Amino acid sequence: MKTTLTLIALTLAATAAQAESIILGAGYKDFSNSNGDDQATFSLEYQHRPFHEATRFSAGLGASLTFDTAGDTHIAAGLVGIYSFSDRWFAELSVMPGYFKASDNDNNLGGNFQIRSLLGVGYSLDNGNAISLAVTHFSNASTDSFNPGVNAVFLRYHIRF
Numbered sequence: 001m002k003t004t005l006t007l008i009a010l011t012l013a014a015t016a017a018q019a020e021s022i023i024l025g026a027g028y029k030d031f032s033n034s035n036g037d038d039q040a041t042f043s044l045e046y047q048h049r050p051f052h053e054a055t056r057f058s059a060g061l062g063a064s065l066t067f068d069t070a071g072d073t074h075i076a077a078g079l080v081g082i083y084s085f086s087d088r089w090f091a092e093l094s095v096m097p098g099y100f101k102a103s104d105n106d107n108n109l110g111g112n113f114q115i116r117s118l119l120g121v122g123y124s125l126d127n128g129n130a131i132s133l134a135v136t137h138f139s140n141a142s143t144d145s146f147n148p149g150v151n152a153v154f155l156r157y158h159i160r161f
Helices: 002-016
Strands: 021-031 041-045 059-070 072-084 087-099 114-124 130-139 150-160
Touching: 021 130, 041 150, 059 087, 072 114, 087 130, 114 150
Parallel strands: none
Antiparallel strands: 021 041, 021 150, 041 059, 059 072, 072 087, 087 114, 114 130, 130 150
């Protein structure tokens, strides 16, 4: 009986790791430039099924839309990596280059090309969905002479299907 339950749990965990996800996030962003308007920020992200899976690590493609209360927006696509610590806990890393539109000059990040990097830790729920806490950084990777960057922290809800 115990072996059967263990096999069922491992199968469910593997299925959840392979699922596509829609991720909703809410947080706060802090501009490195002192003229920037720090504010609430929101994100919508899609993560496709992984194209590579190992024992605990999976890699896939994703897309992200981030916007804030001032009207700044960033749309991007890139790589997502997930590392499972156990059947419940995981770490997430993503790099997504994309297009950034500042609402005003105070929130200018040095150009429209910005790369979003994300590092998060999450917990899978009984229903297969998950919650996570993530930090992000936006930068133009010095492709422009002005590169102040912006950091944010998000509480995120992952809807897996």
